[in-house]
Amino acid sequence: MASVPASGHAPGSGAGQAAIEAAALRSDRFRLEREGDWARLEEIVSRMEKGRLSRLSDADLLELPVLYRTVASSLSVARETSLDAATLAYLEALVQRAWFLVYGPRTTLWSWAARFFGGEWSRAVRAIAPEMLVALLLMVAGTVVGWLLCVQDPDWYYSFVPGELAGERVPGATREVLLKGLFGNTGDSGLSVFAAFLFSHNSGVAILCFALGFAYGVPPLMLLVQNTTMLGAILWLYSGVDLTWEIAGWLAIHGTTELFAILLSGAAGLHIGRSMAFPGDRSILDAAAAAGQRAAVVMAGVILMLLIAGLLEGFGRQLIDTTGTRMAVGGGMLLFWLVYFFLFRRVPAGSEAE
Amino acid sequence: MSRLARAANSSRRVLVTPEGIAMPVTLASRGSRLGALMIDLMIITAAIIVLFVVLAFAKQGADAAMGVTDEPASSPAGQFLEIVAILAIFALRHGYFLMFELGPRGATPGKRMTGLRIAARDGKRLTTEMVLARNLLRDIELFLPIAAMTAASFAGGVASWTMALWLLVFALFPLFNKDRLRAGDLIAGTWVLEAPKTSLAAVLSTGQAATTGTSRTTGVAYRFGEEELAVYGEYELQTLERVLREDRPEALAAVQEAICRKIGWNPGAGDERAFLEAYYTQLRARLESGMRLGKRKADKFSA
Numbered sequence: 064m065a066s067v068p069a070s071g072h073a074p075g076s077g078a079g080q081a082a083i084e085a086a087a088l089r090s091d092r093f094r095l096e097r098e099g100d101w102a103r104l105e106e107i108v109s110r111m112e113k114g115r116l117s118r119l120s121d122a123d124l125l126e127l128p129v130l131y132r133t134v135a136s137s138l139s140v141a142r143e144t145s146l147d148a149a150t151l152a153y154l155e156a157l158v159q160r161a162w163f164l165v166y167g168p169r170t171t172l173w174s175w176a177a178r179f180f181g182g183e184w185s186r187a188v189r190a191i192a193p194e195m196l197v198a199l200l201l202m203v204a205g206t207v208v209g210w211l212l213c214v215q216d217p218d219w220y221y222s223f224v225p226g227e228l229a230g231e232r233v234p235g236a237t238r239e240v241l242l243k244g245l246f247g248n249t250g251d252s253g254l255s256v257f258a259a260f261l262f263s264h265n266s267g268v269a270i271l272c273f274a275l276g277f278a279y280g281v282p283p284l285m286l287l288v289q290n291t292t293m294l295g296a297i298l299w300l301y302s303g304v305d306l307t308w309e310i311a312g313w314l315a316i317h318g319t320t321e322l323f324a325i326l327l328s329g330a331a332g333l334h335i336g337r338s339m340a341f342p343g344d345r346s347i348l349d350a351a352a353a354a355g356q357r358a359a360v361v362m363a364g365v366i367l368m369l370l371i372a373g374l375l376e377g378f379g380r381q382l383i384d385t386t387g388t389r390m391a392v393g394g395g396m397l398l399f400w401l402v403y404f405f406l407f408r409r410v411p412a413g414s415e416a417e
Numbered sequence: 418m419s420r421l422a423r424a425a426n427s428s429r430r431v432l433v434t435p436e437g438i439a440m441p442v443t444l445a446s447r448g449s450r451l452g453a454l455m456i457d458l459m460i461i462t463a464a465i466i467v468l469f470v471v472l473a474f475a476k477q478g479a480d481a482a483m484g485v486t487d488e489p490a491s492s493p494a495g496q497f498l499e500i501v502a503i504l505a506i507f508a509l510r511h512g513y514f515l516m517f518e519l520g521p522r523g524a525t526p527g528k529r530m531t532g533l534r535i536a537a538r539d540g541k542r543l544t545t546e547m548v549l550a551r552n553l554l555r556d557i558e559l560f561l562p563i564a565a566m567t568a569a570s571f572a573g574g575v576a577s578w579t580m581a582l583w584l585l586v587f588a589l590f591p592l593f594n595k596d597r598l599r600a601g602d603l604i605a606g607t608w609v610l611e612a613p614k615t616s617l618a619a620v621l622s623t624g625q626a627a628t629t630g631t632s633r634t635t636g637v638a639y640r641f642g643e644e645e646l647a648v649y650g651e652y653e654l655q656t657l658e659r660v661l662r663e664d665r666p667e668a669l670a671a672v673q674e675a676i677c678r679k680i681g682w683n684p685g686a687g688d689e690r691a692f693l694e695a696y697y698t699q700l701r702a703r704l705e706s707g708m709r710l711g712k713r714k715a716d717k718f719s720a
Contacts, residue, residue, distance in 0.1 A: 065430075087698050090705050091622040101617065112612075114522050135438050146701050148655045149618035149662060156613035159440055163534050163612065166435070166542045167523045175545050235596060259500040263507045267556070270511070274557040274600075335604055352538070352606025359550035359605070 072241035090145035094365060097137050104130040108160045131161040141232050179363065182409035189361035189404065194337065198287055200327060205288040209295025223296040232297065238304040245306070245313045246384050258377020265321060265369045269328035271334075283332035290325065312386035315393030317376035323400055324368035331358035331365070368400075424486055427595070432540040440540070442613040449531040450609055454559075456527030461509050468505055472498045510560070514552045519545060534612045538596075543607065553603035558600055562588040618662055627698040632691035639695035645680040646703045652716035654704060657697050661690075669693060684702075 107123050107130065138154040145151065188195075212219040217234040224232070231240050272283045294314070301310035335354045342350035375392070383389055428444040479494030517525040523543070524534055535551070537543045569581040591597045599699040602608055620631060621627060631638045660672050669689040676696060677684040685692070714720070 088622040088702055088705065090701075091620050095623075098617070105617075112522065132436060135434065135436050139438055140550065144705060146651055146654055146704055146708070147621070148658055153615050153617045155441060156615040158434075158438065159442060159613050162434055162440065163523060166537070166540075167521075168519050168545055168548055170542050172519075223677050256496050256499050256503070256639060259503040263503050266507065266511075268554050270553055271561070274554045348603065349606075355550040355604025356544065356546040356606065359546050359553055362548055362553055371489040383521075 090141070090147060093140065094147070094150055095131075100130060100133050101137070101154070104134050104161055105157055111164050112160070125316050127161065128165050131158070132163045136156055136163065144182070178411040179360070182407065182411040183360055184364045184408045185404045186363070186410065188327065189396065189408075190357050191327075191330045191334045191361060194333040195326060197333060198326045198329040199285075201284055201287045201329075202291045202322070205291030206295035206298070208288075208297045209292030211295075212292075213296050213299040220296045220300065223292045231299060234300060234303075236300075236304075237304065241304055241306055242309070243300060258373045261376050262370050262373030265324075266366050269324060269365050269369060270362070271332065272325065272328040273332045273358065273365075275332055277325060283329045283336075287325070287329045294322075296415045309386050312389035312393070313380065316380050316383065316389040317372045317393070319393040319397035320368050320375060320400070321372035323397065324365045324372060327361055327368070331361040334358050339373050371396075422430075430596075432536075434540050435437040436448050442536070443613070445531075445533045445609040445611050446596055447591055449533060449611075450591070450597070453525065453527035453531040453533055456530055457513065457525045460526060461513055464509055465506060468502065472502055511552070511555075514555065515548060518548045518552070528609075532612045532614075534610050535607050536610050538606050538608050547605040547607050548606075551599070551601035551607050554599070554601035554604065557584065558587045558590065621658065621661060621694065622698045622701070624694050627694045630695045630699070632688050632695075634691065635685075637688065637691075639692055641680070641696060641699050643703075645682075646700050648679050648717060649700055650714035650719055651704060654697070654700055657693065657700070661693060661697060664690070 064131050104127075107119065107127055110119055110123075111127075134154065138151075138158050141147075141151055141154055209219075209223050213223070213234075220234050232244060268286075272286050275283050275286065297314075298307070298310060301307060335351060335358050338350040338354035339347055345353070375396070379392060380389065383392065428446065430442050430444060432442050433442045434440055476495050476498050479498075483494065514525055515530075518535055522529065528534070535543060537547060562581070565577070565581040565584045569577040587600050590600045590603075596602075596608055598608060627675070629638070630640055657672065660668050667690070670686070673689045673692050674684045676682075676693075705715065
């Protein structure tokens with residue numbers, strides 16, 4: 064609550080006027096004339112700090128920025144005219160408290176989501192296009208390397224695909240065994256748990272991939288290559304028994320979304336790393352902050368893409384049992400993402416990002 | 418300067434608000450940030466424990482209602498609750514900080530209890546993107562180093578210790594830069610500040626001694642001449658203000674004696690407050706009118 068001293072009355076009232084006239088100093092008269100506004104701002108700020116937003120009327124909320132500017136200008140005048148250290152300290156603290164609120168995150172989730180889907184996300188993705196190209200090249204290279212090494216020596220397969228993930232899918236497995244894994248799981252129970260697990264796990268990996276970009280972009284590169292050598296090895300295994308088209312469909316239904324998301328998270332990490340290594344004419348800190356905020360938007364989208372990929376992998380792949388349809392779904396998703404990111408060039412109103 | 422004063426000084430920064438006003442701020446100490454984090458982690462842990470207890474009871478009840486006795490782990494209710502558990506833990510781990518820092522109070526419960534706020538380093542608006550960015554890095558700063566240290570202490574070996582040490586760099590990042598930024602703060606363009614709290618002190622120039630220079634107890638009028646006021650500057654004025662606000666009799670007496678010695682007056686006893694109020698007001702009036710003309714006198718040594 065505002066601790067208004069005995070002398071602090073609202074300007075204009077009889078007693079307040081008397082106090083203002085009684086003050087010997089011009090700077091104190093200045094203060095006494097404006098104290099009412101200060102106390103009013105302090106009251107609104109205190110109530111907002113305590114989280115009692117519901118008790119605040121709309122009028123109060125509208126008044127906050129106005130009062131904030133009034134008090135901020137009081138502070139600049141007082142700095143030039145007053146030597147009352149206590150008043151200056153009070154004004155500085157009050158301006159700072161109001162500043163936290165006036166310049167705090169004030170968007171609702173709803174309006175943020177509208178801006179995010181209405182162009183902010185695709186714009187952020189386009190901004191990291193060079194890094195996406197690098198990530199894509201690395202992922203392709205990883206796949207090819209995984210494949211070629213397995214062709215040379217099948218033992219490589221075991222170092223690319225961890226045992227618990229491989230299961231029956233090992234070099235030397237018959238076509239029947241491998242085929243069985245790809246189709247005929249429509250009756251499986253536990254699909255939804257699997258989907259939830261995949262989402263949680265993949266999002267964790269994607270966040271890690273992004274976060275490591277902070278270390279000058281090297282770890283996400285390694286993570287991208289490591290993940291795609293596994294892909295190459297699996298492709299090699301299935302193509303050896305003439306199941307290339309089937310495995311491609313099995314992977315594509317969710318893989319176009321999931322691999323795209325992983326590509327984006329790697330690219331987002333790289334983007335931060337690159338702007339820290341080559342900040343241009345900005346300071347490293349400014350460059351890192353600008354890149355980090357852009358990458359954060361991309362990452363919010365990545366989590367969403369992984370949620371969709373988890374659903375496609377957990378449900379879609381088990382319920383859709385033909386390769387043609389799987390390919391259609393996977394291809395359709397890829398087309399959708401590409402169109403949304405690169406052809407949807409709307410700049411949302413009230414954009415907060417630079 | 419004492420160590421304490423130096424520490425207080427090193428955490429002062431000046432922000433410029435979008436209105437162009439220089440605003441002094443205080444960086445949050447590393448200790449209170451660690452404290453805030455501990456409180457938040459305890460809340461998250463407690464929430465997870467409560468969630469599991471509730472889910473376990475819910476599963477038991479649902480299984481009994483549906484007559485499931487065999488294979489309880491994969492019962493329909495069990496599966497559904499497992500999904501709830503996976504998603505809830507994901508939401509708690511990644512969403513807790515996000516939700517509170519984006520909320521109207523702009524801080525997690527832990528930060529609120531320790532009096533901390535997040536702010537944009539450039540003084541402009543704290544955006545959703547900044548809060549997102551600073552919280553996306555929590556994994557490598559907090560959960561991964563802990564996991565890696567635990568793994569290394571069990572497994573041993575050069576590789577796992579190297580990994581753990583490398584991750585520790587992220588965890589200890591705030592110790593190695595003067596703005597105490599975490600890695601997340603660095604890429605988000607944010608920092609953590611102390612939330613200030615001061616109340617407005619009374620006006621000093623409305624008392625009788627201040628306005629007219631006359632003492633209420635003795636009726637003596639204190640009038641100081643130009644050369645008697647010219648001996649002090651703003652620094653001494655602020656010291657005098659502090660003494661008047663604290664209002665301790667022995668301090669008042671000591672300061673009165675010091676001033677009288679300086680201006681060649683004979684200090685009387687019993688009327689120190691009136692004397693000092695009058696001197697304070699007249700000195701401030703003199704210094705402030707100089708200020709309006711663009712002449713400032715920092716302390717008694719400056720011209």
